[in-house]
Amino acid sequence: MDGTRALEVTLDLPGRYREFVTIDPEAVHWLVPDTVKAERPTWLSVPAADVAPALRAFADGGLRQIGTLDYLMSISLAEHPVRPVPEGYHVRSALAGSVLRVEVVDGNGEVAARGLAGLAGEDAVAHGIVTEAAHRRRGLGSVVMSTLCREATAHGATTGLLCAVPDGEKLYTALGWTKRAQFVTGAVPTSGS
Structure with missing residues (x-):
């Protein structure tokens, strides 16, 4: 094509x-x-x-x-706010090829929130950002995004891109992302x- x-x-x-x-x-x-x-x-x-x-x-x-x-959104990764991990949770991240994976895990070892980003040159494309129902309203989605953006920057990315559903668009706008x-x-x- x-x-x-x-x-x-x-x-x-x-x-x-x-x-x-x-x-x-x-x-x-x-x-x-x-x-x-x-x-x-x-x-x-x-x-x-x-x-x-x-x-x-x-x-x-x-x-x-x-x-x-939905909305195509972007941000300069250097401008993405850093969000602290709430007490009782910890973050795991891994890079496999050009895909970053981030998980926020609770004290029982259960995944509470997760997401990934594909790295392509200077772009990091976030996808699949999910917070499990029992863990919502604790800022875990923001922690996932913050971690993805920091990790992507460490691997040479400068621009974040994502496709947001209407509910997600509110979170991303609050984090400084812009609808394009x-x-x-x-x-x-x-x-x-």
């Missing part, structure tokens, strides 16, 4: 084998048919100032919107969806 028009990522996940990502509004029109006719489950994601044209192209071409209208674009994803409807 022409990397100047779209990025193709193989995820090999159940229901999401591959994903196309494009910021080119014209590319959406030829990626929708490629997404629909893909042999394995494929998603199409489009960050844009206005995603309405992409949503129309999805509907016209046979894709349905996955999830909510709307973000929408489409896929072929499956039975029961």
Whole structure:
């Protein structure tokens, strides 16, 4: 695929084998048919100032919107606030290849919060930030983000990027992240969806 028009990522996940990502509004029109006719489950994601044209192209071409209208956000990693680990918890972090993993663990050894970041040159792309229900409202998501940003900086990254769902957008805004674009994803409807 022409990397100047779209990025193709193989995820090999159940229901999401591959994903196309494009910021080119014209590319959406030829990626929708490629997404629909893909042999394995494929998603199409489009960050844009206005995603309405992409949503129309999805509907016209046979894709349905996955999830909510999300936001592409960024931050200078040097500006990300440092958050202390609350009493009774500790942090584990590891780098495997270009993926940073962070876990906040309680006194019983149970993972209370977690997240990861993919490192690509000077960029760190945060993903999968989760706090378990029994541990919410203690700032653990902020601890995960703070740790990911510090670790990414130590490995040469300078800019943080992420795609935030509406609830997460509130946390990231409070931590200094800036909305850069709307973000929408489409896929072929499956039975029961």
